[in-house]
Amino acid sequence: MLRLPDRSARSGGSTVHIRFNGRELEARAGEPIAATLLANGIRTIRHQLRGGEPRGLYCAIGHCFDCIATVNGVPGLRTCLTPVADGMEVTSADS
Amino acid sequence: MKFDVAIVGAGPAGLTAATCVARSGLSVVVLDEYYRPGGRLLGQIYEDRRKPAGQREWNGQAFAAALEAQLREAGGRILPGQTVWDIEAGWTLHLAPGPDRELTARAVIIATGAMERAVPVPGWTLPGVMTIGAAQVLTNVHNIAPGERVLVVGMDALSLSITGEMIAAGVEVVGVVLPPPGAFAGDLGVPKEVIGELSRAAALAPNLALRLGGHVFGGALRGVAAHLARVEVLRAWGVPLRLRTSVIEIIGRERVEAAVLCRVDASGRLGDKSDTVSVDAVCISGGLSPLSDLVRIAGAPVVEVPQLGGIVPVHGPRLETRVPGLFLAGNVIGVEGAAVAAAQGSVAAIGAMRYLGVIQNDEAERALAEAQNDVVRARRSQAFQFLPKVEEGHRYVDAIWRDERPLRSTPISFGLVGPPALTVCRCEGVSLAEVLGAFDDGATAVAGVKKRTRACMGRCQGRVCEDVLLRLALSRGQPNLLRHRPRVPARPVRMSEF
Numbered sequence: 001m002l003r004l005p006d007r008s009a010r011s012g013g014s015t016v017h018i019r020f021n022g023r024e025l026e027a028r029a030g031e032p033i034a035a036t037l038l039a040n041g042i043r044t045i046r047h048q049l050r051g052g053e054p055r056g057l058y059c060a061i062g063h064c065f066d067c068i069a070t071v072n073g074v075p076g077l078r079t080c081l082t083p084v085a086d087g088m089e090v091t092s093a094d095s
Numbered sequence: 096m097k098f099d100v101a102i103v104g105a106g107p108a109g110l111t112a113a114t115c116v117a118r119s120g121l122s123v124v125v126l127d128e129y130y131r132p133g134g135r136l137l138g139q140i141y142e143d144r145r146k147p148a149g150q151r152e153w154n155g156q157a158f159a160a161a162l163e164a165q166l167r168e169a170g171g172r173i174l175p176g177q178t179v180w181d182i183e184a185g186w187t188l189h190l191a192p193g194p195d196r197e198l199t200a201r202a203v204i205i206a207t208g209a210m211e212r213a214v215p216v217p218g219w220t221l222p223g224v225m226t227i228g229a230a231q232v233l234t235n236v237h238n239i240a241p242g243e244r245v246l247v248v249g250m251d252a253l254s255l256s257i258t259g260e261m262i263a264a265g266v267e268v269v270g271v272v273l274p275p276p277g278a279f280a281g282d283l284g285v286p287k288e289v290i291g292e293l294s295r296a297a298a299l300a301p302n303l304a305l306r307l308g309g310h311v312f313g314g315a316l317r318g319v320a321a322h323l324a325r326v327e328v329l330r331a332w333g334v335p336l337r338l339r340t341s342v343i344e345i346i347g348r349e350r351v352e353a354a355v356l357c358r359v360d361a362s363g364r365l366g367d368k369s370d371t372v373s374v375d376a377v378c379i380s381g382g383l384s385p386l387s388d389l390v391r392i393a394g395a396p397v398v399e400v401p402q403l404g405g406i407v408p409v410h411g412p413r414l415e416t417r418v419p420g421l422f423l424a425g426n427v428i429g430v431e432g433a434a435v436a437a438a439q440g441s442v443a444a445i446g447a448m449r450y451l452g453v454i455q456n457d458e459a460e461r462a463l464a465e466a467q468n469d470v471v472r473a474r475r476s477q478a479f480q481f482l483p484k485v486e487e488g489h490r491y492v493d494a495i496w497r498d499e500r501p502l503r504s505t506p507i508s509f510g511l512v513g514p515p516a517l518t519v520c521r522c523e524g525v526s527l528a529e530v531l532g533a534f535d536d537g538a539t540a541v542a543g544v545k546k547r548t549r550a551c552m553g554r555c556q557g558r559v560c561e562d563v564l565l566r567l568a569l570s571r572g573q574p575n576l577l578r579h580r581p582r583v584p585a586r587p588v589r590m591s592e593f
Contacts, residue, residue, distance in 0.1 A: 002240040004264050032130070035237040043222035043350045050524045054349050056222025058521070060229035061135075062128045063210045063386075065554035065587070066220075066521060076554075076587060081176070083130050 003039050016086035020069075033079035033090055034060065034067050045069055045079060046092045069093055096198035098122045098172075100447050101188050103179050103389060104206035106134020107433040108425025110162040111440030112204050112447075117169035119453050124198065125166070126190065128586075130176040133159030134208055136433055138231040140260065155433065156236075162437075180584035182393040184418060191588040202420045202447040203393070206440065207386045209404060209426035213559050214274045214283070214381035215527075216248065217344040220518050223351030227380035231257045240266040242376025246354050247271040248342050249280075249380030250289050253481065255331065257378075262332040269374060272340045272356055274381070276363035278512045278570030279563060283381065285363035286338050295483055341365060345377050383430045383481065384562060388581040390427065394418050397578070398495055402488030403429030404481075405562065406578065411496045413446030413463060414439060422446050429488055430481045434473040441466040512570060519567070520560040522553020530564065534571060541565070541579035551579055554587050 006013070014029040020037060027036035034057045037045060044054040045067050058066040060080045067079045070091045079090070100116045102109045105127035116123040131137060139155030166173065174190075181189040186200045211226040218224065223242060227249065230241040240261075245268045247258050254271065261268055276284035283289065329336045337356075343365065344355040353373050358366035384405035387397050395408045395416035407428050410416050414423045424443035425436035445466055449459040474485065482488070515528035525548045533547040541557070541564050544550055550564060551557030557579055565578070 002243070004234070004238045004240055004266070006238050031237050035233065035239055038233065038241075039237075039239050045222070048524055053220055053524065054222050055220060055521075056350070057225055057229060059211065059226050059559075060232040061210075063555065064521065064559050068554070074589075076589070081128055081130060 001039075002041070016084055018084050018086075018088040018090060020090045021092055027084040029084070031084060033069070033071065033082050033084055033088070035080075036084050037079065037090075044092075096124070096195050098124045098198060098200045099451060100124075100202045100204065100444075101126065101186065101198060101200035102204045102206060103127075103182075103188070104134060104208055104425065104427075105129070105132035105163075105173060105175065106206060106208050106425060106436060107136055107158070107162065108208075108427075108436040108440040108443070109134070109204070109206035110159070110166055111437040112206065112424050112444040113171045113173075113440075114162070114166045114169050115441050115444035116447060117166060117171035119448050121448065121451065121453060122172075124172045124174060124200075126174050126177045126179055126188070128176070128178050132163050132173050132175055135228075136162075138228070138235045139433070140235050141256065158433070178586045178588070179389060180586050180588050182389055184394060184420070186420060189584075191584075191586070191592040193592065196592065202422065202450055204414075204422040204424055204440075204443045204447055205390050205393070205408075205427055206423070206425040206436075206443075207389055207427050208436075209383040209430050210386045210558060212381035212384045212405070213521075213563055214249070214279050214379055215513060215517055215519055215563060216275055216342060216379065217514055217517050218346055218351075219377075219379065220521055220524075221345055221347050221351050222349070223347065223375055224345055224377045224379065227254045227257050227378045230261060230376075230378040234261050234264050234266060238264070240264070241378055242351075242374065243267065244269050244374045245376045245378060246342070246372065246374045247378050247380070248274050249283055250336060250338070251283065251292065251380055251382065253383070254378075254380035255293075255336075257380075258334060259332060262334060268334045269372060270335045270337055270340075272337045272342050272354075273359060274379065275341050275343050275513065276359055276365060278566050280381070281566065284341060284359075285361075286359060287361045288363075290338065342377070343369065346371075351375055351377055383426070385427045385429060386558070387427055388556065388558060388585050390416065390421070390423065391581045392583060392585055393421050395421055398492065400429070400488045400491055402482060402484040402491065407488075407492060409495055410492065412467065412493070413449065414443040415446050415450070420447075420450060422450075428492070429485055431474065431485060432477040432481070434477055435470060438466065438470040438473040442470060512567065519563055520548070520550035520553060522555050522559070523549040525550040525560075527567075530567060534568070534573070539573070545579055556581060556585060 025040045043056045055066045058064045062081045070093045071077045099121035100123045102125045105125045113123045113125045136155035136159040177190045186203045233239045274280040274284050341359040343357045353371050357369040390408040395418045397406045422443040424439040445462050448454050517527040529548045533544045538544045
């Protein structure tokens with residue numbers, strides 16, 4: 001389990017659920033999708049079209065675009081910048 | 096939407112500038128890609144032992160919250176979660192995703208901060224490999240460990256600080272090693288240079304030395320510098336700092352499974368003895384570099400100043416650029432700490448207010464002098480300086496501003512670069528062999544490499560690999576490789592968002 005104890009008790013701790021490629025995941029309200037994926041042991045977010053390499057979170061602050069996915073039908077969103085919302089559908093976009 | 100002043104970047108520089116502008120009665124908006132204001136303050140949590148008991152914890156999130164509250168109190172607006180993808184003189188800023196797709200302003204302050212410099216390592220595109228800054232965000236902002244067993248690559252004050260933060264949070268860090276020696280890592284891959292740099296940092300910043308563990312820093316490091324040939328490993332918080340070990344490859348199928356480590360001599364020559372360590376996350380530190388893409392799109396000239404971390408916009412004492420109405424603040428003009436960035440925010444705000452005629456000559460000059468002194472005070476009292484020669488770098492930019500100094504660049508010479516299949520451009524999956532082929536084919540500018548290989552043409556718009564291409568060109572004796580011109584949109588946007 002990669003979640004660490006919350007040292008500042010700032011998150012408020014409410015739980016929401018999202019789906020990634022059909023799998024239901026528990027998320028903490030207020031965190032970005034990429035954080036939820038990693039906390040649930042998911043590192044591969046998509047595969048490169050050229051060469052098929054797996055890709056995941058790299059810079060975590062929106063600079064690199066490696067962590068993009070389709071969110072509620074909108075393609076190419078940076079999962080590191082997009083906060084989770086209950087019922088959100090996230091799918092890998094091979095791109 | 097119409098504002099007197101638009102500010103890009105809601106870190107310490109942007110928020111401080113905005114408050115200063117708002118208090119003068121002008122309307123101001125701060126835009127940021129992240130969904131929370133604060134910029135890199137959000138990841139900063141550490142103890143400053145020079146401060147009296149009770150005030151020792153430096154909590155970046157609390158500081159960010161205070162800056163935000165102060166701005167709201169002054170009547171400024173913050174639009175988080177908005178990407179600025181074009182800036183047209185006059186000024187029009189184009190935003191995504193909206194709902195408002197553009198706004199106009201009479202002056203603009205760019206406070207986009209810095210980004211991490213990439214150090215390509217074979218296997219660095221595998222999920223589980225991330226920047227050291229990503230490790231800090233995961234650990235300190237989201238309370239998530241980067242991995243079960245983490246390897247840190249790169250031994251500098253920032254990476255060691257973040258290693259300490261990870262340990263404090265309960266993350267297992269199996270070791271800190273050096274990046275592969277060569278053109279990409281430069282001095283960061285050479286043990287004697289790394290030790291020299293750490294000794295300097297420790298001597299300049301006793302507080303940092305304390306944070307990093309007194310048993311490692313202070314006098315001990317200087318001893319190491321003298322006896323580097325015999326010292327292989329230091330320990331901080333129980334984590335081995337392997338001074339004579341480089342990572343040469345990261346391996347795994349769908350994700351990081353292990354890292355291959357190799358001995359390296361004091362001058363950065365790899366030995367032939369290697370071993371493999373099982374890890375699921377590798378966090379690479381390559382230093383920070385100012386993020387100037389929007390400034391370049393807005394038409395302001397830039398110059399390479401290694402003392403400031405890389406390419407910085409040419410600017411004057413009011414943090415104005417060569418483009419009237421365009422101002423700068425924070426790490427976009429040189430990599431420093433949050434307090435310096437905040438002080439620069441006030442300077443830029445006064446510059447913009449003077450440009451807009453809200454404050455007049457004498458009053459403006461007095462306020463400016465005071466704000467400029469605050470920058471110097473903040474610089475000299477910061478817990479530690481990322482780059483040792485920042486003041487020299489700023490003096491150089493001042494001279495360029497006054498047209499007193501010719502542009503120059505500093506050649507470096509590191510022959511070794513990496514295996515042909517090494518990915519150089521992550522977005523387009525362009526290999527080292529392809530890029531070297533483009534140079535051999537006569538490319539003399541980043542644009543030439545881009546046209547031949549697609550490197551720099553992907554989603555990140557060259558933010559990650561342009562710097563890598565420049566270092567590669569330097570290593571081939573092409574110190575004047577022309578930088579590419581960042582193009583609109585500065586970030587990919589959907590057609591429907593145009």
